[in-house]
Amino acid sequence: MLSINLTIQYEPLNFTKMATEMNRRDWIRSSALITAGLYVAGVSNLAKAAPPSFLVPPRADLKKILADLPKMQARLTSNENPFGPSEKAKKALMEAVNESCRYPRERIMALRAAIAKEEGVSEEHVLLGAGSSDLLLAAALKYADKGGSILSADPTYASLVRSAVDVGAGWEKVPLTKDFAHDLDAMAKKVSDSTSLVYIVNPNNPTGTITPADKLRSFCESVSKRKPIFIDEAYIDYMADPKSQTMVDCVRKGQNVIVARTFSKVHGFAGLRVGYAIAQPEVIKELGKYTNGGFNVSATSASAALASLHDKEFTQYCVQKNKEAKDFTYDVLKKEGYTPLDSHTNFVMFPLKMNGKKFTEEMLKRGVGLRSWEFYDQQWCRVSMGTMDDMKLFADAFRQLS
DSSP states (O other): OOOOOOOOOOOOOOHHHHHHHSOHHHHHHHHHHHHHHHHHHOOOGGGGTSOGGGOOOOOTTHHHHHHTSOOOSEEOSSOOOTTOSOHHHHHHHHHHHTTTTSOOHHHHHHHHHHHHHHHTSOGGGEEEESSHHHHHHHHHHHHTTTOOEEEEEESSOOHHHHHHHHTTOEEEEEEOOTTSSOOHHHHHHHOOTTEEEEEEESSOTTTOOOOOHHHHHHHHHHHTTTSOEEEEOTTGGGSSOHHHHOSHHHHHTTOSEEEEEESSSTTOOTTTOOEEEEOOHHHHHHHHTTTTTTTTSOHHHHHHHHHHHTOHHHHHHHHHHHHHHHHHHHHHHHHTTOOOOOOSSSEEEEEOSSOHHHHHHHHHHTTEEOEEEEETTEEEEEEEOOOHHHHHHHHHHHHHHO
C-alpha cells in the first residue's frame, strides 16, 4: 500500500454497548465486519497513539488518492506473486463456475481433507478462511474477548495485533534481536498472567528474516504450556525446506499452538482469498465461532486451491523466479552501497539514506510502488519481488535516487 499520510475523523465505536444490544452470534459477525471496514475506511483509534512501526499506512478514500497519483508501472507494494495462479488452478476455477449456483460444501470439505493430509493432521485440526486475514481476525476477537494483551515482536505484521487492540486488548511488544530474529528469551520473560496470546510471524514481515526453527520449537514446547501461541507462516513456502521450518509438528505433538497459512503468496491467490489454520481440535472449534466455519471460501476459490495444492511444479517455479528476482535486487542494492536484510520471503527490506516517505513518493513518480517504515531510528524500504521486468524498472528508478 502507498505511504501517504492522512487523518480520518469518525465517531469512536462503543463495542460494550453493541454487545448488550445484540446476541453473541450477531455481535461476532458485526465486529468482524466493522473491523474489516475500519481497514478500508481509514485509520483506527489506535493511530492517535501507536508508533509508526505498529501501523500500516491508512487506506482511506483510496480511489481519490490513486486518481491523483502517477500510474504505477511496477506494483511492488503488497508481497504478491506476479506469476500465479497456476494454469491448473485457473482451469479448476473456470470449471467450478458452472456449478457456482450451488453452495460449495463438497469442495470445501475436499480442500480441508487435502490440507489435513498434506500437513499430517486430522481434518478436525484444520479451519479454512478467506485468506489468512480471516483467521487472524478470528484469533484477535477470540483472544481479546476478555481483555488481556497480545505479546509480539516489533516490528512485525500488525493485522492481528491491531484488530485485538481495536476491541480492547493490550499490546506487549518486544524488539527483534540484532539479527532481526524474534527475541524468544525476552518474549518468554514477558509472558504473564495478563498475556492472552503470543503472536509470532516466521519468516517475519516486514523484515523478511527468520527465527531458527530449533529455537522456536523449544520456545513453543515451553511457553505453550502457559499461553497459546499463534505462528503466522504466510511466507514459509519461500524457504529452502518449508517442512523442516514449520511449527505444524508442535500441533501434532498436542501443544497449544496455532499455525496459519495462506494461498495468497506462493500460490498467487491474493485476490482469490484462501487460507487455513492448524491447531488442536478444541481450539479450531473456538476459532470457528468467530468465522463462518470455512464457508467464507467460494466454490471457485476452493476448487482452484485444491488444484494448486497439488501443483508442486508450479510452486517450485514461483520460488525459483522469486529467487532470481531477489538475487537481481540484492546485486542492485549492494552495487549502490546499500545493505539489504537477508530475506527468506518474496520481498527485500533495506535501510534508506533519505526520508522514507520522500523516497517512496519519488519512486512512485517514476512508476514504482514501494512501502517504507521507520524503526530503530532508521528509515527503511520494503520492495516486493515482481517479474524481472518489474525489478528492472525498480533498478532504473532506484539508481536515479541512490
